[in-house]
Amino acid sequence: MATSPPGSSAGSGQQGAHRGAPHPSPRHPRLDPLADRYAARTHGMKSSEIRALFSVVSRPEVVSLAGGMPAVTALPLDAVGSMIGDLVSGMGAQTLQYGSGQGDPRLRERICDVMALEGIHDASASEVVVTVGSQQGLDLVTRVFVDPGDVILAEAPSYVGALGVFQSAEARVRHVAMDDDGLIPEALEEALLDCRAAGDRVKFLYTVPNFHNPAGVTLTEPRREAIIALAEKYDLLVIEDNPYGLLGFEHEPLRALRARNSERVIYLGSFSKTFSPGLRVGWVLAPLAVREKLVLATEAQVLCPPSLTQYAVARYLDTQPWREQIKIFTELYRERRDACLESLEALMPAGTTWTRPDGGFYVWLKLPHGLDAKLMQPRAVNALVAYVPGIGFYADGSGQEYMRLSYCYPEPDQIREGVRRLARVIEAELDLHSTFDAVDTGTFRAVRPDADGRFSGSGTIVGPANSNAYEDGR
Template structure:
């Protein structure tokens, strides 16, 4: 038997056959080496946590409620936790009732459950371009036809969304929903403007659209600002996804969905079929964290840390990047999205960057259609400010060298723009935990 073939390939379901590991996961093994400055994985800076407080919370749950914490629970999630999550939503001005919520194993399971609930093979789902790689994975696992709407510094270009909706209407098709990350988007680092949120809500009404609002980063604005939720604008058309991964810790694997009652009921059935119920232990740890700890101050600490790191990265980019390179300027969370000059393919650049002891994620992984070859994501949540500056310097040196090669081959005008790679498999990829 050949070692490069899979003897079980013909037995797999069609939705599984094209699955492959993401660029992010493939980078983890090498990017974790100490000599490499990694801007790859989007891991929160949990070193900002009070680990003594975390230990106390976990010990208290086991000591006082161990028999409940180590037992099965209910598919919708513990009512006590759902009440706390309603309070977390209220920090951003969102109104919700605990009965509307379904607790999930992180935000990623929430995206998967929603896709499983709504998407049949070939159904159109609209997403920002670029968008979260795990969102693409959830959609392509259901064999969705993902259509992208470009971002700019104000988020999804909703005027282009309107054009796409008109095009679909002419084709006799309708999108099942629009997937949007409105606050400090991953990977773009930008937020949807208030005007565009309002227009998106109007389009949802006029085109009978559902909105999937994914909000992991809304409480991480550097200035402490919050923005109107799409759920608040069109509650009966919006399914809201939240997670404690970025505001407490990803290791507790706790997220939630807030959905209209009929959708909530279907989601509970789907999650019971998938894993019966969320972990009672981790739910109760999160409950106790919110009940006994100054969690708002903890979020402030995360926000302050990311602001310092963002300033370090943006300052270094201004100093080190060659002409023709552009990037977003985040006002919260921990992502910068970069576009490089024509003639540079960031898939190839990523391998050279590892040799230069710096790591990033190439752009194609954030699109379902093979585009993004001239883009990349930088995440500054993990390195110290000094290491951030060091890593950006290494990347800048590499880009200077690459541009010299491009100009040597194509002249001062540079190479033609990269095209999408039609051979890239439209299949779910491994993703970062949410």
């Protein structure tokens, strides 16, 4: 079976309120006199697993394998600083002034140059909308397409920030299984057929094909072709989110999905990982009719993106050795990836498995049978190591046995120390678990065996299959 056994809710989890469905009552109406007047979408909003960690990971004694912060200090800061200073001193009338909602035309042209590196040669600047990070791009696309109750297909696991957008849109998310080769086309087709049979309207598939966040895997060439073929067959719109595509360690970038189909794929890009996330410059590439809607939506949302940051990126692309800088970043992340994988190999107890990314920022780790990453988290923080529990990356409450490890930000020695601490915590959990073996302590959830090799609460990733944890959809 691809995504969900019959009768299971794991593969078709829903989030967000349906139109007309009763909303949960506010918990403390006396504490919030406005509690009775929030919009329906607001009742479903909750903090992400990542934000809950912010206060913890900022403590210097904690090795954080949690955040996804790029290594911006590897940039030539003096050169970038004087470049940006000159932009303000010399072009203040433009860089400090309002711009157009669609974004600076010069930047949009350079964005087309960047996309050509992943095989997109037919994009025109008129089809590009500059956004406040690709997060805003995804939010705009969702606002333009999604009504409450609509279904969005998304990988299992999926980027936590995307799930937040979909929740805010009161969409229902149906997860589609992945494995080491990325999204599984057969699982996608099954999901499409299920939705069709149920009369559910699928607005789009959301996918991160390269160096997936959090799974760390990359969609293979044959699967890219298969997914585009399915998009044609089922009239499916695909949102291709690609912040990491140029950060590969092993080979040239694979051709983007958008390079294979310009009508059914909307492409999201970002300079957060190739230059700087603090500038918040991303973009959407969309067919002209959609682009027009996106511009109207962004004008209602922010009027226009910041001019200064757009000019900074355009000038950076015009005057600085940005391709060489990407190589510098890539080498740095490769070294950190190696430190992470070597430590995991050397130190993790049996039964622990993980993905082996060949680019990007993340390793997706599965705990030994019966362990729960969220419940283990306080003990990990006590041991001065932080990660992101897997459940944040599922809309359906599954993923308890997974965690995301980020190797992008700490130095290699810190990564090794962090993995060492984590291994000790897992070993201690296993000891505790064996002591209470087969006893339901309230700490461990009901598990179900499965012979499959998938992530989505339905199998292992690298090692042999062992267990699955399910929880009721919420």
